Amino acid sequence: MIISVKDLRKVFTKERREVVALDGFDLEVLESEFVCLLGPSGCGKTTVLRIIAGLESKTSGQVLVHGKEVASSRPRVGMVFQEFALFPWRSSKKNVEFGLEVRHVPRDGRSKVADKYLDLVGLSGFAEAHPHELSGGMKQRVAIARALANEPEVLLMDEPFGSLDAQTRNLMQRELLRIWAATRKTVLFVTHSVDEAVFLADRIVVMTARPGKERESIEVLLPRPRDRTSPEFIAVRSRVLSELDEEFEKARARELSHSPEVKNNA
């Protein structure tokens, strides 16, 4: 077991008001497993990833990566963001080298590793290009290469393809599976798209509305490459959708009950 989260609770204090983002959240991810995290907006998916990555502190509970408590040692995880988060002043290659640079890997070694991962994501021809010269899909490939170049134990991906057009998105999903197959990294992937989750995941974890916890864990046993039009695919999709719909309803109901506040904010 590479990720083990038990009874996680996270409370944000926002303008003196407490927001319980996560409460009693449990999650276990196995080595080399591809897990998708689905849930209504604001249920705490991003928060889970950030806590696992050590970017955010937890309020209580236990978060282990490779058996080690996250709070005491920053785990070696790679994170890919929806906004790409590339350094605009660095070329693709220099972006990929960033993690190695801060770990003081010598120049030659850095260059070799960066070339390897740029090649893996199919961007060897764009090593010297700067982010503003790349398309959205290419940017996300650089970001993935950058995360992998650090040889992380886990790859955390927060809606990485959320801002891409449908075609690029499908292409990137296939690419990601190829890369995953080549590296056998453990992937924890947050998405809003049920279709994407069913296409990618070994297992889909559906979260409840806020405060988020695990509602259901659904194994996707379909062989890869998956056919989005196959009846089996559609069956899994329907199942996940219905689980989600209930949570959406709950979230909406709660929002309505808070409607005065909502109006105030609007």
Added chain:
Amino acid sequence: MNAILKWFKKMPRSQWKLILLVASILLFIGVWYAVSWWTELRDPVQGSLVPPPDEVASSFYWLLSNKDRATGIYLFQHMFTSLERVFLGFALAFALALPSGLLMGRSWVAEGLARPIVEIFRPIPPLAWAPAFLIIFKIFWGPVAVVFLGVFFPILFNVMLGARSVDRTLIDAARTLGARRSDVFTKVVLPYTVPYLMTGVTVGLGIGWMCIVAAEFVSAEGGGLGYFILANSDFGYYPEMYAGMVLIGILSVLTTGLAGLFEREVYKRMGMD
């Protein structure tokens, strides 16, 4: 006729810009002549108080190889003195404003501590300090200190703004890649701030020139262009005075132009064209 019109229409934007530049310079010189003639006409006995461009140009030429009558040294010595002080004041301001700006932009403790002091000093025009600095920092460093103040705040505030607006996800990305606080500072915050820094530098240089001239009006070791202008004005050597003013204009265009080129180069190196 039509052919000429067509030729004009086909001309690329860059050529148009060149034509406009020449036209604007010619217009300026024309207006200058007109003003000069007008003041001459108004008072033929006293003569023009605004010497025409050619007279200024020939006095500029004369000053290249002759010691100035008002101060007894060469114009280029004045020029160098001013350049030296602008450079020193600028370098000091840069060296201090950059780290302070970064710190104030990234740490609320630093900002809370420094902001009130900065806000007290900021609204005081740097020129108001000229006499005080002359006494405190003496005749060489006094004017430099005025330039320092003039350059310091634009850089400080731009850098602070830049450091404060650093994209959060860039910092998060750096941290997940194993960057420590110091790495985040030097490899993320600093480069992110460079465009803001360059804006501050360009604005600061312009203010720096204004400051040095005005500070030299008060007093300054080795003269300087401000000193040169005032001394020549006292004697009524107006062509020389205007030549000094034109030289300041040229120098300040050159230095800000150089800063602009440098800025573009930095952007290109950083891939932020």
Added chain:
Amino acid sequence: MARNLLLAAVVAVAAVVIVGAYAATVLMREDNGGSVNYLRMPPATMAASLSGGGIDGYIAWEPFVSEAIVGHTGEVLFWSEDIMPEHPCCVVAVSQDFLDQPNGPEVTKRFLKAHLEATQWMVDAMADTTSDEYALLKTLAMEFTTRNESVVEEALKHLEFRYAVDAAMLSGLETFVDMYIETNQTTLAAVQGRGYGSVEDLVVTYVNETYLEGAVSVAPASSPLTPVVRAGYLLGDLHQLAYYVAWNGRVLGGEQSLFQKYGVVVENASGAPYANGGVVMDNFAGGNVDIGYLGAPPALIKHITIGTKIVIVAQVNIEGSGLVVRSGSGIQDIEDLVNRTIATPGETSIQHLLLKIALDREGLDLVLKT
């Protein structure tokens, strides 16, 4: 590529210019053999600069000399009368435009009558330092210069107010113009270009005594005469105290000032008081000043160089400037000034000219501190 070349070229040219200028400037800096360094500085900051160590000495008008004496920061190396006895100092000048107005000459005479009486009152007050008038004079001097009693008292000892146009004044002005010609700061051709046959001709024409002579017979007026006089004068210059005395009601023991007594309406010209005589001349040229108090040399040089149309109508004071050196600087005579830095009120000021004359006699040059 082309842009890179351009950039390289610009940087290279800039580098050559800067390095070249630097090299030349540094080389020239060593070439200061038998000369004294000077630096223009506003007199009001001189005493503070002296005690701060920025300069080794300064030459200025009163009360800035006495300020250093009283404050024990400096000692007087010489007074201006040691260089040129009875040298003219400040003068009253009137713009030709003002004289060309219908009542211009008459108002000028009335103004001069007040100036004359004010000057006489000061001379009388100073003759008896136990008198009430002397006490009032000190008060007015303190107000005018914003300096304290001991500074003012010391300064008054070194002043001589004199309105009359006399031979010493005319020969002094001639010396000044000769000096400007000698140092190539103007030429005899320029003097002749203004319509004067010689320097002597310039001085006797430029100084017009008729208004002062006419002033003697001006009687107190029951009603003021226009035009209003816009007067220019220098900041904190004790030499020009006559202006403040004529303007002030307390001198006649009542509400009425000397200007009012003779029916002339005087107001400060916009921007007055000014920093130095050059600025007064600029304001004459710009039509902002009708009657002005200023040092004789700036009045002379700008009349020659740019033809500012004014005439000198009276004296204000003679002598009354001094060269101050820092206490303990070891400067005991003029030769000791070599390689020291002396502040002057500006290249066209009378003090600058006097310092130049004094050094000239010892074979020393006065060069800008670089």
